[in-house]
Amino acid sequence: MDTFFISHGSPRMLIKEMPARRFLESWKAEHFPAAPKAILVVSAHWETAEPAVNFIEGPNGAIHDFTNFPKHMYELKYPAPGAPEIAKRVKQLLHEAGFDGVEEDSSRGLDHGAWVPLMLMYPEANIPVCQLSVQPSKDGTHHYNVGKALAPLRDEGVLIFGSGSATHNLNLQGPDDEPPPTWAMDFDKWLTDSLINGRHEDVKQYEEKAPNAKTAHPEPEHFYPLHVALGAAGERAKAELIHHSWGCWSISYSSYRFKTA
Template identity: 80%
Template sequence: METFFLSHGSPRLLIKEMQVRRFLESWKSKVFPEAPKAILLISAHWETDEPVVNYIDGPNDTIHDFTGFPKHLYELQYPAPGAPELAKRVKELLRNGGFDSAEEDRTRGLDHGAWVPLMLMYPEANIPVCQLSVQTNKDGTHHYNMGKALAPLKEEGVLIIGSGSATHNLMKQGPDDAPAPSWAVEFDNWLTESLLNGRHEDVNHYDEKGPSAKIAHPEPEHFYPLHVALGAAGENAKAELIHHSWGSSSISYSSYKFKAA
């Protein structure tokens, strides 16, 4: 099974006409028509010191972890079933892969990095979902290796999705109709070229190799989900750009599919 990295955007995806919204709405018809047994989603919006997976027996709570949006967005619910067996398996695989501190959280639901795109992709909310955290105190290689440890899940019917953003500097946002700034275009192009040409090590060391990397990602949390999805696909995985558009001038919604060679 392929793995994916999706640039998820803000909750306004649910109320605004955007190219990336149409892409996510077409997920089942055009991108991934299979019905996964469960979804493991690595979200930029759950940061922990060590890997943690949410273990929920019952429906997931919907976390409204954003401010300044219309009131009705805070009333939306995405009660996808939890995936306790998958959570146990994730913890087991991570520990077997050398991540001895991997733990589980039995209270945390789905943050907007998970439920906003999933609401457009799987509006029925009937596929079990569990979420895995990122570690901003670690590097890209750490997250790539997490993905490698989780690779067996692909053969067990689990859809692995990293949810973040190809570029993410909220201080550099502008109007949707403004052209993307050169630093964002340069980094976005470098990322696509690196992935399509199999330069995984360059992507793992994006902060050294990528042009304008510190502007594109002042903090790493929105980029690390890509490393997990890439690592889970395998060392010789082939990448495909499955969506590209811009929002707020500088936010790239580049999204990728990774398939084992």
């Protein structure tokens, strides 16, 4: 099974017509028609010192971790079943790969990096979901190796996708109808070229290799889900750009499929 990186952008895609919303709404018809056994989401919005996975019995709760949105946005829910057996398997695989400090969280629901795209991709909310955190204090290689450890899940019917943003600088945003800034376009182009041409080492070391890396990602948490998804696809994975659009002037919604060999 292939893995994916999805740029989830802003929760406003649930209340505004935009290309990224149409992309996610077409997910089952155009990108992934097979129903997975379960879904593992690596979200930019769960940050921990060491990898953590949520062990949820019963339906997942929804964390409304955003501000200044219409009231009804805070009433939205995505009660997909938890996936405790998959969470247990995630912890086992990470432990076998040398990640000994994996934490369990039995109360944390899905943050908006998970439930916002899932609400558009799988609106029925009937597929079990668990979530894995990122570690902003670590680097791209660490997250790639986390993904590499989780690769067996692909053959066990689990859809793995990272949820972040191809570019993410909240201090440099603007109108949707303005052309994106050069720094964002240059980084976005570098990322696509690097992935399609198999330069995985460059992607792992993006802070040194990519143009405008610190401007595109002042903090790394929205980029590391891509490294996990890429690592889970394997060293011979082939990348495909499956969506490309812009929002808030500088936010790239570039999303990728990593085809496993």
